[in-house]
Amino acid sequence: MLMTLPQQLLTIGVVVLATMATRFLPFLLFPAGKQTPPFVRYLGRVLPAAVFGMLVVYCFKGVSVTASPHGLPELIAVLVVVGLHLWKRQMLLSIAAGTVVYMVLLQVVF
Amino acid sequence: MFTESRKKALRAAFPHTVPIMAGFLFLGFTLGILMRTSGLPLWYPMVTSCLVYAGSAEFVTASLLLDAFRPLETFLMILMLNARHLFYGISMLDKYRDVKGFHKFYFIYGLSDETFSVNCSAEIPDGIDREWFYYYVTKLDRLYWFVGCTAGSLAGAVFPFPTEGLDFCMTAMFVVILIEQLSKKENIPSAVIGLAVSLLSLILFGANDFLLPAMLGILLILTVGQKPLDRYFLAASGTKADDSHPTDDSHPTDGSHATDDSHTKGADDVC
Numbered sequence: 001m002l003m004t005l006p007q008q009l010l011t012i013g014v015v016v017l018a019t020m021a022t023r024f025l026p027f028l029l030f031p032a033g034k035q036t037p038p039f040v041r042y043l044g045r046v047l048p049a050a051v052f053g054m055l056v057v058y059c060f061k062g063v064s065v066t067a068s069p070h071g072l073p074e075l076i077a078v079l080v081v082v083g084l085h086l087w088k089r090q091m092l093l094s095i096a097a098g099t100v101v102y103m104v105l106l107q108v109v110f
Numbered sequence: 111m112f113t114e115s116r117k118k119a120l121r122a123a124f125p126h127t128v129p130i131m132a133g134f135l136f137l138g139f140t141l142g143i144l145m146r147t148s149g150l151p152l153w154y155p156m157v158t159s160c161l162v163y164a165g166s167a168e169f170v171t172a173s174l175l176l177d178a179f180r181p182l183e184t185f186l187m188i189l190m191l192n193a194r195h196l197f198y199g200i201s202m203l204d205k206y207r208d209v210k211g212f213h214k215f216y217f218i219y220g221l222s223d224e225t226f227s228v229n230c231s232a233e234i235p236d237g238i239d240r241e242w243f244y245y246y247v248t249k250l251d252r253l254y255w256f257v258g259c260t261a262g263s264l265a266g267a268v269f270p271f272p273t274e275g276l277d278f279c280m281t282a283m284f285v286v287i288l289i290e291q292l293s294k295k296e297n298i299p300s301a302v303i304g305l306a307v308s309l310l311s312l313i314l315f316g317a318n319d320f321l322l323p324a325m326l327g328i329l330l331i332l333t334v335g336q337k338p339l340d341r342y343f344l345a346a347s348g349t350k351a352d353d354s355h356p357t358d359d360s361h362p363t364d365g366s367h368a369t370d371d372s373h374t375k376g377a378d379d380v381c
Binding site for chain 1: 132133157158163168170171172174176178181184185188189192193194195197198200203206214215218219274275279283284288290299300301304305306312317322339343347
């Protein structure tokens with residue numbers, strides 16, 4: 001563990017605070033009938049896709065393309081997820097299959 | 111007191127939550143196993159599933175908890191990740207207007223992607239108490255998530271396989287959500303901005319320090335490019351600026367709704 005217990009508790013507290021800010025703010029800031037600022041609405045339109053793009057990169061931050069196995073297990077498993085999801089469009093299936101493929105690749109093949 | 115009207119509301123609410131039950135039990139279970147096998151004992155998923163109750167944020171939290179202590183980055187990341195909830199709230203202002211006291215607090219506290227999608231769009235039959243209907247949808251969804259996470263953590267203690275690579279489930283989840291986003295062409299520019307800025311930041315600043323610059327860079331580009339980006343978005347999605355609510359078609363914790371975008375086209379139409 002890199003964090004001490006108090007630091008972990010504080011981290012969880014920060015996560016709770018940030019999450020609840022997003023849930024409670026509308027009820028505090030925009031009592032019924034008040035217009036939402038245009039910039040806020042714009043962010044609501046474009047932010048989700050940008051954030052999930054960022055999160056995908058975040059998931060791969062530990063992958064090294066220069067050291068063996070050069071990110072090959074990740075690449076193969078992602079291709080499985082993408083292919084399966086475009087084909088079947090079953091979220092849980094795509095996640096489960098991709099994870100199993102990755103685990104097998106990591107534990108048995110590479 | 112379990113009155114007749116509460117019973118009727120529960121009976122009406124339950125069928126709406128069945129698809130969510132499947133998704134929450136599966137993903138909660140995965141999160142529980144993941145946390146346990148990465149050294150976070152039972153109380154972590156129990157506490158986060160109760161207090162945070164936001165699927166993707168909890169997966170990210172599990173990974174943040176194993177990293178160095180960076181409260182500012184954590185705050186900004188979770189804020190951006192959950193910013194979509196702002197718009198659920200805005201869409202529910204009217205529906206929850208007459209709800210008072212603890213229920214009001216509870217409904218807002220438990221306004222996850224899935225609970226929103228049901229409470230926003232469900233047609234509640236006449237004769238069913240609306241407040242209790244909302245209550246049971248909120249409550250059941252929270253319960254599924256809690257049970258899934260807790261059971262996963264318990265199972266993680268006796269997990270019979272080597273778990274190396276199990277953390278890929280978070281990657282797979284976000285990849286799937288991104289595919290869902292990209293399948294709507296109005297989302298392509300912002301998804302590319304998110305990917306490109308983060309990748310650039312990762313190359314420039316390295317794995318430990320790339321998040322904060324990436325988030326600031328994304329916000330900066332989205333702000334500077336508001337006019338063209340918004341014009342493209344509105345044209346591509348076929349909505350007008352006035353009646354368009356933000357689209358969010360991601361249901362990070364619920365597979366069954368992953369392709370259901372009924373509430374994304376402008377919550378005004380649905381609610």
